[in-house]
Amino acid sequence: MDYYIEQLHSGLLVFKINRAEKRNAVNFKVMEGLQEAIERAKAEDIRALVITGEGEQAFCSGGDLSVFHELRTEEEAYGMLSKMGEILYSLAVLPKPTIALINGTAVGGGCEIATACDFRIAKIGAKLGFIQGSLAITTGWGGGTLLFERINAPHALKLLAEAAVYRAEQLDHIGLINQVVDQANYEEAERFLEKELSIHSGVLSAYKQIQIRKWEESRLRERIMQEVRQCAVLWAKDDHHQAVDLFLNKKQ
Template sequence: MKSFLLEEREQGCLLFTINRPEKRNAVNFDVMDGLSEAINLAKKPGVKTLVITGAGEAAFCSGGDLSVFHQLKTEEEAYGMLSKMSNILYRLLTLPKPTIALMNGTAVGGGCEIAAACDFRVAKKGQKAGFIQGSLAISTGWGGGTILFEKLLAGNALKMLMESRLFQVEELADFGFIDHIYDGDREEVCDSFLRKILSLETDVLSAYKKMLIRKWTVSGLQKRMEEEVRNCAALWEKDVHHELVAKFLERKS
């Protein structure tokens, strides 16, 4: 089964689906490559928006696939993977088209980092999400922590990161992380959320998005994301991280 699906829908909507429901839509290198491909396709003149979601109803994305990435032991090995995904998320963040995380289920760790890199987050009622990386003795490593501080009040971002737990979707809406909570058919909800946005010309949408991108360029966001990657890579190789991941995988087996 293919790890991701790409579909060009009506009104210029490009839909990217992480298609690993048996792994709670965890990210592996194939998913990374697929997201990179989706970002490239979204630059086409006929595409107005990129929507990211997960297959099934249980999970939007459970972060990095630990069964794969636990094989990375050293700081150098971890840096290769972390920097690859960080570069993809920076490209997603600075795509000159509106982007939506259609969060159909739980978002954990790197799944929240992907969601943070999108312009809007539409979440299913009853779901939970959280940056749980701290519980595995690492920090965010794909740039999502840095992005979070760009989008939320500092206190709210710090609470989400430092408590390293799952939050109810209502709490996340109060923090400003979730823009809309839905209950029902997710594609219908997404179409409704996007209706007014997609009624505008693509050049108009891009003009507004570029205002935000200019702000991030001036503030050196990419460099700050790179520092986050390096900090996480240094923590990754520590014994405590590998011990906690091993225990986590044992519980899951």
């Protein structure tokens, strides 16, 4: 199974990517699982949704290039990118608190998933980076658009444009990481949301709706889809395919 969905007694619903051998890279099955978790998290007895990865090495290393590198044209890329863009939009506007429990490396699309969550708890030393630029593309799942919503514009532009990797403890002061912990486990997520978990889920949803209404007014979904289309254009170019070929050859 490429993912697990588990409901804890505390009211947390956990979605875990279970592809440790692939550094928890996203494939189409993981996409479907995340979509299922988001729908299940809407149930009244769920207080919050937690997203994490299996093992201690990676939260999520982004899209599985061994699968997605077969997408060559703009329209082929757009099909995959828009599917995940819609899922991350659904995650962002889920009327429940959401936490990315970053247990290890979160790069590329892994950072986009984390940014779609309301809060990010990261294990000390975990590496994070929007490295898409090094593959001659932009963020393509909506993570760039969402990053500008989460932190101030100069920090967001710097993180995106330089395509560099940081340690978690270097990112808490700009608001991208909300808490750095020794071990990114379920207990830390429950501790972080300790007070919220005692509040009626209807209250939590009502507060989240305030943010959602703001995003609807600013056409967040439309802006995410514009980001997706822009990435699809770059995806189809030779520069991207050559960069991925070099990256995959280095790993062999």
